[in-house]
């Protein structure tokens with residue numbers, strides 16, 4: 171403590187002020203003393219000169235006399251007289267010729283001030299006076315010369331100067347001491363007290379600490395300092411309270427944000443450029459099996475051990491995002507969970523400033539379910555749901571690849587088109603589950619019959635395609651091998667199938683085409699194999715047939731027609747003809763069927779029997795069917811406006827299965843109906859059993875929606891297909907149409923008569939209208955009337971005719 175005080179004393183303001191005072195006093199004292207001494211010195215100089223003058227005045231007359239009289243004694247007396255002065259130490263009297271008459275000297279006094287005298291004046295000074303004798307004019311009789319010791323002359327000056335300087339020093343010293351104590355008492359001590367008090371302030375509670383006023387300093391600057399300091403303490407307390415409140419709010423908000431981030435179902439983390447996690451939310455920590463605290467500073471490579479991609483690449487991406495080389499990155503990350511399941515994350519990486527560091531913010535979402543669904547969809551897009559075999563899309567892609575490969579390497583492969591014979595019978599008689607089981611077993615047998623590098627695909631229903639890749643470089647050897655494998659496949663298909671202890675038998679018709687075949691495309695190859703397969707069917711089924719040139723002609727004709735049909739739609743070569751439907755009893759017109767006609771610009775009229783199947787296979791039937799719908803509505807509006815159409819009449823249009831299955835079909839019909847002012851319930855749609863049995867539930871739903879719009883349904887070609895009462899009951903069908911193949915031979919063929927009668931009875935029992943088509947003569951009509959058939963259409967009354975002709979018919 172004493173040391174501190176001593177330190178304070180010498181470093182304190184009092185000492186420094188005293189020091190400054192002393193230096194100033196010293197400088198001032200020195201300056202004043204110097205002036206005073208200088209003036210003193212000048213005074214002395216003047217006194218000396220007047221003394222010397224007086225000495226010369228007193229001494230020269232006797233000295234002149236002594237020279238004049240050559241009186242040595244007198245001269246000596248004068249010399250001794252001068253030496254009597256304490257400041258004269260050498261005297262010489264000489265005549266006019268310079269001969270010394272008398273001389274004298276005395277030793278110089280020892281003096282400590284002689285060096286000062288030499289410094290401020292000179293050591294000695296020589297005076298010479300001319301000696302002249304009164305009455306002899308100005309003639310010089312001789313000279314008297316004496317040397318003055320200046321130090322002796324200045325001795326009184328030195329004495330007084332010492333006194334002045336000593337007194338000044340003493341005064342200054344006393345002044346310093348006084349100032350030091352005064353400053354110490356009045357300034358340093360109270361300041362030290364203030365410093366002590368300030369050091370003892372509790373900085374956590376500045377408002378509770380008070381600085382005391384030093385005694386007798388309440389109203390001066392120190393008092394002011396204390397008052398200001400106390401106010402400052404209050405302000406500090408206030409700002410501390412505010413800061414604490416802000417900190418608390420910040421902490422709470424941080425906790426809330428943390429809670430929110432932890433509750434997010436997405437994984438949020440932040441990694442620095444070294445790949446260390448500096449933040450992780452709960453979802454992320456859970457994902458890697460750690461706590462959020464444990465995640466801190468963990469390196470990405472230590473955490474993502476079950477990561478299936480390249481971890482070092484992650485760090486590279488982080489760095490490029492942090493350095494701003496890329497704005498952000500979206501990755502799909504692939505993991506394998508502990509139980510071996512694949513886990514997919516979609517991860518966004520973007521830069522953020524996290525405290526004082528720029529890091530990569532990682533936000534990952536688990537997209538495993540979406541990915542699985544996507545894989546499933548991708549699989550479904552390329553595979554058949556029943557057999558899991560590749561579907562048509564897959565087949566086309568793979569065959570394109572194989573075709574290119576075969577052309578490049580100069581070898582041959584083969585496409586086998588397989589269709590099961592009478593498979594429909596199994597489906598119809600034993601039900602779809604049995605049919606499905608057979609199809610699965612066929613798929614299995616096909617796969618077992620070929621190599622792994624070959625492809626087995628299911629096109630639709632009971633149609634399969636096998637691609638035999640890399641058979642041989644020689645065409646005939648390749649064809650032979652294809653025939654052998656085709657035969658093996660056919661034999662395998664013919665083996666019995668077991669279902670619920672039932673033995674089922676199915677055969678297969680196989681069409682084969684060897685590729686590459688000229689410049690045939692994949693679609694052409696499939697078509698060729700399909701054509702060859704049809705050839706087998708026509709020749710009696712359960713065999714193999716290779717595609718040949720006759721078939722090629724047929725196919726190319728079909729392809730040509732496809733092109734013509736595209737143009738026909740664009741160039742409006744189609745026309746609708748109308749065939750009246752007649753009430754069997756009253757012969758009144760009860761409606762009509764709209765039938766499509768095509769007038770080819772070169773080939774003339776082409777039968778729908780030839781072009782409708784091409785429209786179907788090419789998919790053009792959808793656009794053409796839409797055109798038919800619009801044209802029919804237009805006609806209905808016209809007839810309504812002309813008063814030709816009665817409210818109980820219906821116009822039927824044919825709807826192809828492909829058109830009916832369109833997702834937008836209901837909407838297309840709704841738009842077509844609302845675009846025209848047509849009578850309510852005037853449109854009828856003829857659908858075949860093929861439409862219905864593909865998906866009964868969906869068909870019922872579509873039909874129900876259309877029924878709500880006033881559309882009625884007729885089941886076309888009834889009797890040629892499934893003809894099941896079970897689905898007839900559940901369908902909103904109002905009319906059964908007896909196929910013209912049964913009407914044609916009704917007069918001659920007992921079986922057809924029975925069949926037609928059964929259909930009519932069944933229709934009546936179900937409360938449906940029954941229409942017979944293809945009625946060409948009165949006998950057929952008579953029988954139909956007899957069986958209770960409601961109406962008919964046929965050449966007996968009118969074939970399908972152009973609209974103008976039909977309008978004439980309606981008018982009549």
Ligand SMILES: Nc1nc2c(ncn2[C@@H]2O[C@H](COP(=O)(O)O[C@H]3[C@@H](O)[C@H](n4cnc5c(=O)[nH]c(N)nc54)O[C@@H]3COP(=O)(O)O)[C@@H](O)[C@H]2O)c(=O)[nH]1
Pocket residue numbers: 749763764765766777778779782795798823824825826856886887910943944945946963964965966969970
């Ligand atoms: N999806 C669509 N299919 C359509 C459309 N227009 C016609 N078709 C279908 O084409 C097939 C052949 O039709 P078409 O050559 O027009 O034959 C129809 C009649 O002309 C014919 N018919 C009518 N009366 C007689 C007759 O007394 N004798 C006889 N030999 N033939 C006759 O029958 C056909 C009507 O068939 P259906 O539709 O089953 O009532 C045919 O399958 C049409 O369906 C279309 O726009 N879309």
